[in-house]
Amino acid sequence: MKKYTQKVLDKYHHDKTRLMDILIEIQSEYGYISSEVITIIAQDLNMSEVDVEQTISFYHFFSMKPTGKFSIYLNNSAVANMMGRNEVAAAFEKETGIKFGETTPDGLIGLYETSCIGMNDQEPAAIINNRIFTKLTAFRVKEIIRDIKEGKEIEKMFSASFGDGANRNALVKSVVSNNIRKIGPILDPDYKVGEAIKKIIKMTPEEVIAEVKHSNIRGRGGAGFPTGLKWEFCRNAEGEKKYIFCNADEGEPGTFKDRVILTELPRLLFEGMVVAGYAVGASEGILYLRYEYKYLENYLEDILKAAREKNYLGKNIMGKNGFNFDIRIQFGAGAYVCGEESALIESAEGKRGEPRDRPPFPVEKGYLEMPTVVNNVETLCSVVKVILNGGDWYRSFGTADSTGTKLLSISGDCRNPGVYEVAWGFSVNDILEMVGKSGNVQAVQVGGPSGSLIGPDEFNRTLGYEDLATGGSLIIFGEHRDLLEDVVLNFMEFFIEESCGSCSTCRILPTVLKQKLEKILNARGIAQDIADIENWGKFLKASRCGLGQTAANPLLTSIKNFRHLYEEKLQTAKEYDTGFDLSAAVKDACEVTHRIPNI
Amino acid sequence: MGKPVVATTSLAGCFGCHMSLLDIDERILELIDLVEFNKSPINDIKKFTKKCDIGLIEGGCCNSENVHVLKDFREQCKILISVGECAIMGGLPAMRNGIPIKECLEEAYINGPTVLNNTEKIIPNDPEIPIMLNKVYPCHEIVKMDYHLPGCPPRADLIWEALVALITGNEMKLPYEVVKFD
Numbered sequence: 001m002k003k004y005t006q007k008v009l010d011k012y013h014h015d016k017t018r019l020m021d022i023l024i025e026i027q028s029e030y031g032y033i034s035s036e037v038i039t040i041i042a043q044d045l046n047m048s049e050v051d052v053e054q055t056i057s058f059y060h061f062f063s064m065k066p067t068g069k070f071s072i073y074l075n076n077s078a079v080a081n082m083m084g085r086n087e088v089a090a091a092f093e094k095e096t097g098i099k100f101g102e103t104t105p106d107g108l109i110g111l112y113e114t115s116c117i118g119m120n121d122q123e124p125a126a127i128i129n130n131r132i133f134t135k136l137t138a139f140r141v142k143e144i145i146r147d148i149k150e151g152k153e154i155e156k157m158f159s160a161s162f163g164d165g166a167n168r169n170a171l172v173k174s175v176v177s178n179n180i181r182k183i184g185p186i187l188d189p190d191y192k193v194g195e196a197i198k199k200i201i202k203m204t205p206e207e208v209i210a211e212v213k214h215s216n217i218r219g220r221g222g223a224g225f226p227t228g229l230k231w232e233f234c235r236n237a238e239g240e241k242k243y244i245f246c247n248a249d250e251g252e253p254g255t256f257k258d259r260v261i262l263t264e265l266p267r268l269l270f271e272g273m274v275v276a277g278y279a280v281g282a283s284e285g286i287l288y289l290r291y292e293y294k295y296l297e298n299y300l301e302d303i304l305k306a307a308r309e310k311n312y313l314g315k316n317i318m319g320k321n322g323f324n325f326d327i328r329i330q331f332g333a334g335a336y337v338c339g340e341e342s343a344l345i346e347s348a349e350g351k352r353g354e355p356r357d358r359p360p361f362p363v364e365k366g367y368l369e370m371p372t373v374v375n376n377v378e379t380l381c382s383v384v385k386v387i388l389n390g391g392d393w394y395r396s397f398g399t400a401d402s403t404g405t406k407l408l409s410i411s412g413d414c415r416n417p418g419v420y421e422v423a424w425g426f427s428v429n430d431i432l433e434m435v436g437k438s439g440n441v442q443a444v445q446v447g448g449p450s451g452s453l454i455g456p457d458e459f460n461r462t463l464g465y466e467d468l469a470t471g472g473s474l475i476i477f478g479e480h481r482d483l484l485e486d487v488v489l490n491f492m493e494f495f496i497e498e499s500c501g502s503c504s505t506c507r508i509l510p511t512v513l514k515q516k517l518e519k520i521l522n523a524r525g526i527a528q529d530i531a532d533i534e535n536w537g538k539f540l541k542a543s544r545c546g547l548g549q550t551a552a553n554p555l556l557t558s559i560k561n562f563r564h565l566y567e568e569k570l571q572t573a574k575e576y577d578t579g580f581d582l583s584a585a586v587k588d589a590c591e592v593t594h595r596i597p598n599i
Numbered sequence: 600m601g602k603p604v605v606a607t608t609s610l611a612g613c614f615g616c617h618m619s620l621l622d623i624d625e626r627i628l629e630l631i632d633l634v635e636f637n638k639s640p641i642n643d644i645k646k647f648t649k650k651c652d653i654g655l656i657e658g659g660c661c662n663s664e665n666v667h668v669l670k671d672f673r674e675q676c677k678i679l680i681s682v683g684e685c686a687i688m689g690g691l692p693a694m695r696n697g698i699p700i701k702e703c704l705e706e707a708y709i710n711g712p713t714v715l716n717n718t719e720k721i722i723p724n725d726p727e728i729p730i731m732l733n734k735v736y737p738c739h740e741i742v743k744m745d746y747h748l749p750g751c752p753p754r755a756d757l758i759w760e761a762l763v764a765l766i767t768g769n770e771m772k773l774p775y776e777v778v779k780f781d
Contacts, residue, residue, distance in 0.1 A: 578739065578741055580666075582663065585666075585733050585734075586731070586732060586733075587733070588700045588701065588733045589704070589730050589732070591701075592722060593704070593722050593723070594724060595724050595726070597730060598726055598730075599663045599730065
């Protein structure tokens with residue numbers, strides 16, 4: 001173990017800003033990071049052991065206890081539940097004989113829950129030793145556990161054929177499906193690699209930025225900051241080195257369009273990073289990729305290698321003197337908050353993914369204190385098309401304020417879940433028609449848990465920064481769904497799980513609000529509880545980052561749009577009820593003392 | 600109209616708040632002119648003999664008996680006041696809230712360094728003993744509380760001022776040095 005750790009430390013040049021990579025390698029080799037290894041790492045990197053431990057404890061996929069030779073991470077998102085996750089989870093527990101959060105006594109299998117893994121269109125899904133298993137059934141679980149016990153290799157456990165497109169690539173070999181349902185200028189398969197690079201090297205960086213500004217493209221991660229302006233700020237910022245980050249941490253439950261781009265059009269994305277690098281004057285690009293997509297690693301590395309061979313990356317790119325740019329992949333280790341740009345940078349520096357205070361913004365002081373641009377996968381892809389076809393062409397799609405097209409990740413109760421590329425300005429009704437709604441639609445969650453839950457009254461609203469802003473996730477709920485129990489409660493649990501704990505508002509309030517919701521669901525609610533949720537939810541706006549600020553949105557938007565669902569569960573006869581349940585409160589003590597409750 | 604009736608109790612508390620009430624010193628003579636006491640450890644009346652106007656609660660709820668007493672107070676008293684840190688937040692007893700009750704009981708009766716002769720490893724389980732709750736609850740998580748007087752204990756002056764203000768309907772004087780949170 002000592003030898004291997006030393007080898008990994010050598011590989012990363014004993015650089016403590018690469019702690020994430022070091023920990024990832026050790027975790028995948030041993031299934032956990034032991035205290036002996038922590039001591040070695042801490043001494044080698046000249047850090048305290050606690051500093052190493054706090055990074056480990058922050059991320060979902062790191063563990064200080066053995067997680068089993070086969071670590072099974074079953075997704076617990078709302079859509080997974082809708083698609084029959086409970087049955088699958090029960091099958092896992094039955095077949096392995098352990099509960100979630102445990103490992104089998106022989107150390108063979110570990111069973112864990114995890115937040116959305118970007119497979120919402122093919123749930124229930126699980127990650128087993130970095131391989132994705134989709135559309136699980138109780139029967140399939142039996143097969144998988146039997147195969148594991150028989151000592152089969154993970155690669156040989158796929159009984160079904162591989163997914164579509166590049167999922168069949170020899171370096172991917174995954175059962176994941178792209179489910180591309182509608183293509184547009186970004187997903188256009190007729191893309192030729194390198195054309196945009198050839199074009200920009202004849203332009204000045206300022207001209208590139210001007211064209212991007214002219215296109216009026218805004219960040220596709222959800223916040224919608226104008227991309228050209230971000231690049232300009234970074235170009236004008238002082239710093240001896242500048243960085244381009246691609247944010248591929250899509251952790252918002254219900255979003256999976258970046259996974260599809262990374263599978264089908266990674267060259268387009270990398271070219272976008274090169275364009276950004278040229279415009280900003282950066283020499284290094286970092287693709288921050290969520291750990292859940294680790295199955296794409298070899299495939300993406302191979303493409304980067306080919307790009308270097310063709311001089312799309314490297315020194316004096318395509319003969320342009322002094323234009324040097326290369327890309328490396330930085331993996332996360334399971335943390336939703338790392339999708340926030342400053343948390344993402346912290347994570348890439350080997351630390352806990354806690355958002356930074358702003359200002360300074362990353363464009364002034366980002367990665368390693370240097371000016372840094374962080375762009376979404378889709379933004380960088382769109383930019384290539386802007387360069388190739390011009391800003392005017394790009395503006396011909398969408399609306400005045402929201403130009404271009406948007407990739408939507410659509411899941412839930414519809415006939416054709418998957419990825420759709422549509423021009424901005426589409427209404428929710430148009431979308432429901434497009435995806436083939438099955439039965440009456442009760443509600444649509446626009447923009448994931450941090451967005452809004454809207455009802456039929458608002459289905460005429462349009463997608464765009466001026467009305468319904470979205471990072472692209474739409475989840476459809478049929479009329480048979482219990483919105484409060486199946487959706488809102490699940491989303492609140494998600495926010496509680498994913499809070500970094502830095503701000504007291506986000507650390508405490510989501511739990512308090514969830515307890516209020518549970519009280520209402522337990523038929524103990526009173527009118528005051530709804531008022532409390534509405535009033536207290538506002539305080540979350542005091543949190544440092546978007547995750548905390550929006551953590552009450554599942555409750556607030558559902559109360560706004562589905563108030564009757566709450567009100568019909570309230571007690572009408574009682575003016576006051578704390579929701580305290582004496583028989584539940586004495587249960588634990590009765591078990592320990594073997595007493596029959598005589599309360 | 601007769602004098603307002605006051606009842607008091609100590610739940611999972613240390614009686615420190617009651618001591619603080621006695622610290623009003625000679626004003627206790629004024630107090631008995633102002634109010635009549637019913638169920639309270641101060642006069643040793645064990646059961647409510649009539650409806651009361653004001654109930655003073657010291658301590659949070661750590662066992663089933665505390666819950667019954669508190670609910671009884673809520674039924675019998677028009678106004679309930681949480682007196683002190685334990686009633687308001689759970690206080691020191693709530694330090695066990697992060698530890699499962701099983702571990703707490705085993706530490707106290709089986710594994711603790713002061714346990715000497717419990718060879719049969721018995722955790723007291725007589726039906727007469729109130730059953731412990733999974734955690735210590737502040738009073739307002741069990742029933743509605745109308746007022747909260749902070750402090751550990753609240754200063755005698757604070758208790759006195761609050762009672763007099765409540766009874767006379769006058770505004771309460773709250774100089775800075777009277778309100779303490781520890």
